[in-house]
Amino acid sequence: QVQLVESGGGLVQPGGSLRLSCAASGTSFSIDAMDWFRQAPGKLRELVAHINSGGSTSYADSVKGRFTISRDDAKNTVYLQMNTLKPEDTAEYYCYAEGSYYDSGARLKAFNSWGQGTQVTVSS
Numbered sequence: 001q002v003q004l005v006e007s008g009g010g011l012v013q014p015g016g017s018l019r020l021s022c023a024a025s026g027t028s029f030s031i032d033a034m035d036w037f038r039q040a041p042g043k044l045r046e047l048v049a050h051i052n053s054g055g056s057t058s059y060a061d062s063v064k065g066r067f068t069i070s071r072d073d074a075k076n077t078v079y080l081q082m083n084t085l086k087p088e089d090t091a092e093y094y095c096y097a098e099g100s101y102y103d104s105g106a107r108l109k110a111f112n113s114w115g116q117g118t119q120v121t122v123s124s
Helices: none
Strands: 003-007 010-012 018-025 029-039 046-051 057-059 067-072 077-082 091-102 108-114 118-122
Touching: 003 091, 003 108, 018 029, 018 091, 018 118, 029 067, 029 077, 046 067, 046 077, 057 067, 077 091
Parallel strands: 010 118
Antiparallel strands: 003 018, 018 077, 029 046, 029 091, 046 057, 067 077, 091 108, 091 118
16 A cells, blocks of 8 residues: 655744645555645645646645645655645645555555645744
């Protein structure tokens, strides 16, 4: 299977920036789409940004123009550059990936995986 590990969260003042990273690891896999979600206390998990294998991106209206998702396929890593952060961006941020891998029997299988989450707090 494929494991995802996020990093880069922390405490930042309003108007500041952070860059989140999500590295995928495993054997014999390829990733199609990668997403960033977030979940604030008492709220549902929401999709923040999406990038597909061709590099096309989409964003939640609340982050358009402030957040940028990108991927480095050589490193199996997706990034989320967050600028002009607002207190309402405070949440646990999760990486999600889906794709395919070859199991021990050389059979091609689909996977979808979640990272463990990284906390982003925007506060003065």
